[in-house]
Amino acid sequence: VGFLHCWSPRCQEMSSSALSRLSNLRGHFHPTDSNNDKGGSDGLDGRLIKISPEVSEALSCGRAVVALESTIISHGMPFPQNLETAKELEAIVKTNGAVPATVAILDGIPCA
Template sequence: MASKALSRLSSLQNHLNPKGLVKLSDEVSDALSSGQAVVALESTIISHGMPYPQNLETAKEVEEIVRDNGAVPATIAILDGVPCIGAYLKLFLGSF
């Protein structure tokens, strides 16, 4: 099932953006390839859902809850016009 999801994502990525401008983090890609659970999370809580710093604290906490339950968080955001799936908080917080 995960390989089917990854195949669909690749197909969709190629259809929507033949130059490969959809960025999928290595962690999310590896999780999908290996059949590990991946949980999609919205980035809107960071951009306009809550005031700072509660927004970042809550987003981080939600990602930790996902990890604590054996899944990989895949926060989705549009950065500079490019859809990015996974590792968004690390990028946003500059903690790569």
């Protein structure tokens, strides 16, 4: 998924300042695509965060993305309530037209 290559009407309505901010941020993102491994021990090639294809597409098109804390799963609530709550939160975000991005550190790498 390329950044800022979306031609939907919503993308074209983005302000130039919003596009500029996305352009500045895009170098820090690395879509988690098995065909996109650029080498290195972490596969990030100097980038700061691994990002899911769904979140990457939403960001590149200027759609709303809501970051959700992963600590609710890891130590916020007992199992299975923790996982059920996390899934409910993601569903609420989707129902309201945004893309959920559950943020976590996996094997020392920030992921969304």
